[in-house]
Amino acid sequence: MNNIEFLQEKARKIRIEALDMILKAGSGHIGGSFSVTDILVALYYDVMYLAGDFSDHDRFILSKGHANPALYAILMDKGYVPQEAKYTLRQYGSPFQGHPDSKMCSFIDCTTGSLGHGISIGVGMSLGFKKQGKKNRVFVVAGDGELDEGICWEAFMAAANFDLDNLTVVIDRNMIQLGERTENLMRLGDLHDKMASFGFVVTEIDGHDFSELIVALKKETPTTPHCIIAHTVKGKGVSFMEDAIAWHGCLPKGDQIVQAYNELQEYCHG
Amino acid sequence: MVDKRATRHGFYDGLVALAGNHEEIFAVDADLGSATGSHLFKKAFPERYIDVGIAEQNLIGISAGLARVGLVPFCSSMAVFVTGRGFEIIRNAVAYSHINVKIVGSHTGITAAGDGGSHQAIADLAVMRALPNMVVLSPCDYHQAAKMALLMYEHDGPVYVRTSREPVEDVTSVQDDLQLGKAQKLRTGKDVCIIATGMMTVLACKAAQLLAHEDIQASILNIHTIKPLDTETIRIEVLTCGGHVVVCEEANVYGGLSEAVATALVEDNDIIFERVAIEDRFGQSGSTEVLLEEYGITPEAIVRKARRAVRR
Secondary structure (H helix, E strand, O other), X not given: OOHHHHHHHHHHHHHHHHHHHHHHHOOOOHHHHHHHHHHHHHHHHHHOOOOOOHHHOOEEEEOOHHHHHHHHHHHHHOOOOOHHHHHHOOOOOOOOOOOOOOXXXXXXXXXXXXXXXXXXXXXXXXXXXXXXXXXXXXXEEEEOHHHHOHHXXXXXXXXXXXXXXXXXXXXXXXXXXXXXXXXXXXXXXOHHHHHHHOOOEEEEEEOOOHHHHXXXXXXOOOOOOEEEEEEOOOOOOOOOOOOOHHHOOOOOOOHHHHHHHHHHHHOOOO | OOXXXXXXXXXXXHHHHHHOOOOOEEEEEOOOHHHHOOHHHHHHOHHHEEEOOOOHHHHHHHXXXXXXXXXXXXXXXXXXXXXXXXXXXXXXXXXXOOOOOEEEEEOEOHHHHHHOHHHOEOOHHHHHHOOOOOEEEOOXXXXXXXXXXXXXXXXXXXXXXXXXXXXXXXXXXXXXOOOOOOOEEEEOOOOEEEEEOOOHHHHHHHHHHHHHHOOOOEEEEEOOEEEOOOHHHHHHHHHHOOOEEEEEEEEEOOOOHHHHHHHHHOOOOOOEEEEEEEOOOOOOXXXXXXXXXXXXXXXXXXXXXXXHHHHO
């Protein structure tokens, strides 16, 4: 099994685990979890430096915090959080809160859930590392719908202003927000041009292609922050959920559950 | 001529003195350094001064990020903007996250004066008190403000401090002991307890002198820590003064110190409660003297309320 096949197999497993957790919890966000899964797998299993002392680790912020089941499944798979936590999602006292909470789980680098915060906090972390002369990189994954929040654009402006070459912002460009397609609700238009004009080096990729993900995530951009526009499919991996507005926060029932598991078991990238 | 100095400058003089020994202390600003006093930090430690521009949400988010990698950011703007525009970021990225960010809000109360009601923070105490994990401080004079930098630094967690633009006389001294969450007794009396915070403490001291001419002996408690509130000292002192209490704050009547004190005393019998505060209206432009008179925030107003409490 080569590295790409390894990552694909991890992603297949993580999607199934995420669905397990959401179904047991009785609520959660499947669509966004599945669109972002491959980005998270590439980061946690290949790109980020996570060895040795925590102070040297790269940092990750899931700014679209509602996609947390995919992150939680990874934290368990990597052995950071015991498997017993799996079915405690959204329960009292769980390390797996309804949205990521670093107080409840020390392997979550930043509490999120309120949209727009992650990019701004990521700018602060990146700036803090640079001020301390440290080499840690900071990765933020934000949703495209999330970019409606004004603080994102305050943070983008600051990232370029402070020359944060240690910051990578990945935009999960699945084209759908909670109740509508992004371009019908509050159109982002030419996002590439917008981000470039804010001072980012911009890379556009297929957010489900591990070859493209790894090259883009490892790219170095001296003196400027890096924005990866990852074109993704909301609900990726389950045919009736893919690119459908309804599956932002809905749960499958009956035969849908059987079909979802069958398709995820057989899901093959590419 | 009594020397008058503003708490906004006292605070940053204190922070500059502290930061010389602690290189993890940073000042973060939203293009209001000359107003908040953080320009003093910029001058002393330019490499540890970060200006995020006119963006109070990002001010808090960036500060939360700095704190998450081990730095100790003191972020500032005028209180109305940092606690208003920045509120939800403070709520989630700082207080809920229990992150070590220190927030400095200047130009509090109506003594922001000439700038008018848009710039006068009257609800900052209420909104910051309402957040779990948030410590809320309110210094009364230059010396106390200067000492608060150390109190904030030594507390591991979010702290909000409100400072003022208006210079006031010193009523505390460099030698005074200052402890987080511990009320400071400035005057001993037996007839009425005046509980004051911020620059109202200075007015309370003047009121106590006027009351003494009427043979009313007022005790004065300075509440520099609004939260956690020193309810034990407050209860003892008020009961010592026959249950007569006047609470003074340069903030709206809702959600500030007076409501906090009233809550602390609610289980005690025979409390005669009066307060001097902004009576639920916004400020406007004017000289400090005119505004204080118009809004009923004067030593004479404290005297009237104290007299009424004693005689009720």
